[in-house]
Amino acid sequence: MTVDTSEIVQAAGVLRSGELVAFPTETVYGLGANAEDPAAVKRVFQVKGRPPSHPLIVHLSDAAQLDQWVDAVPASAQQLAERLWPGPLTLVLRRSRRVPLEATGGLETVAVRVPAHPVALAMLTEFGGGVVAPSANRFGAVSPTTADDVRAELGDAVDLVLDGGRCDVGVESTIVDASTEELTILRPGGVTREAIEAVLGRAVPVPSTSDVRVPGQHPSHYAPRARVVLVDPEKVVAEAELAQELGHRVGVLLPAALAGTTVKAQAVVPVPDSMEAYARGLFGYLREFDKQGCDLVVASLPAEEGLGLAIANRLRRAAGPRMEDHPSN
Ligand code: TXA
Numbered sequence: 100m101t102v103d104t105s106e107i108v109q110a111a112g113v114l115r116s117g118e119l120v121a122f123p124t125e126t127v128y129g130l131g132a133n134a135e136d137p138a139a140v141k142r143v144f145q146v147k148g149r150p151p152s153h154p155l156i157v158h159l160s161d162a163a164q165l166d167q168w169v170d171a172v173p174a175s176a177q178q179l180a181e182r183l184w185p186g187p188l189t190l191v192l193r194r195s196r197r198v199p200l201e202a203t204g205g206l207e208t209v210a211v212r213v214p215a216h217p218v219a220l221a222m223l224t225e226f227g228g229g230v231v232a233p234s235a236n237r238f239g240a241v242s243p244t245t246a247d248d249v250r251a252e253l254g255d256a257v258d259l260v261l262d263g264g265r266c267d268v269g270v271e272s273t274i275v276d277a278s279t280e281e282l283t284i285l286r287p288g289g290v291t292r293e294a295i296e297a298v299l300g301r302a303v304p305v306p307s308t309s310d311v312r313v314p315g316q317h318p319s320h321y322a323p324r325a326r327v328v329l330v331d332p333e334k335v336v337a338e339a340e341l342a343q344e345l346g347h348r349v350g351v352l353l354p355a356a357l358a359g360t361t362v363k364a365q366a367v368v369p370v371p372d373s374m375e376a377y378a379r380g381l382f383g384y385l386r387e388f389d390k391q392g393c394d395l396v397v398a399s400l401p402a403e404e405g406l407g408l409a410i411a412n413r414l415r416r417a418a419g420p421r422m423e424d425h426p427s428n
Pocket residue numbers: 124126127128129130153154155156187189191203206208209210214232233234235270271272273274285313314315316
């Protein structure tokens with residue numbers, strides 16, 4: 100699980116030759132390609148099975164490079180970059196000419212982030228340029244948080260997988276549209292809304308997901324094969340046992356308040372009390388339910404504050420109506 104210098108040099112070479120590298124970030128594993136190589140960027144979409152209209156995030160080694168990739172950096176964006184990078188924050192800004200339209204799905208804005216992971220930073224520094232990287236999963240599926248998850252999802256389709264162990268944050272970056280001074284949070288994630296508001300000294304809205312029109316923000320995303328149903332915490336056990344009795348193979352995300360309760364179900368994962376631990380584990384739990392052959396997952400939403408906002412967002416999407424082209428349909 101350790102990555103040595105020779106592998107970092109190799110990864111930079113793979114990126115330069117137009118091939119793909121899966122690499123760890125503090126949030127989830129990314130599927131990386133040279134942002135300035137349109138053919139390599141196209142391969143990312145092919146391997147993921149993702150529509151080319153869905154924009155990618157450009158990863159940089161240093162906030163000082165931001166100027167080269169975006170047209171203008173409004174004061175609020177500058178403040179957020181200074182205070183929260185490296186870290187699980189993505190800023191959407193107007194793109195510079197350096198960003199090919201293949202990477203932005205044709206948009207005039209680009210999403211940029213500096214990840215806080217030693218392996219990602221070493222690779223980006225050695226490579227020198229920007230690396231586009233969506234989460235290293237098939238379109239619509241749960242994001243990978245270990246190198247084994249990446250291999251299980253993408254197999255031989257990726258040229259090199261850097262194994263940096265389990266991702267520490269476990270949910271994707273928070274995406275902030277900072278292209279104007281009226282900032283909005285497009286996707287809650289690893290940096291909390293509270294942390295962003297503390298830096299800016301003002302409230303930042305999180306539009307409900309149904310209001311977000313950006314390609315790539317489907318109602319169903321981050322979904323395991325099993326169908327996910329959300330119920331009130333006090334109904335989790337009864338709902339799960341009923342479904343199991345009706346012949347389903349049920350996976351249960353048991354709320355922390357119910358720790359120790361016995362549930363007759365296929366698989367029971369007690370949810371950790373701390374939101375940090377819950378976020379770190381979440382995608383692994385969903386993958387585990389699939390491995391155990393569950394066809395139904397019963398869960399409830401945590402309080403939507405701090406990291407709970409991102410966890411609730413991922414659970415809602417996992418429970419959302421499935422995309423037509425989702426493999427489970
Ligand atoms: O934590 C993360 O952000 C991970 C790691 C690998 O960095 N990456 C990730 O990428 O989650 P992906 O492709 O799975 O999600 C990126 C999302 C897109 O689905 C899209 O909604 C949004 O970023 N996005 C990208 N460019 C955008 C733009 N120009 N305007 C608005 N949203 C954009």
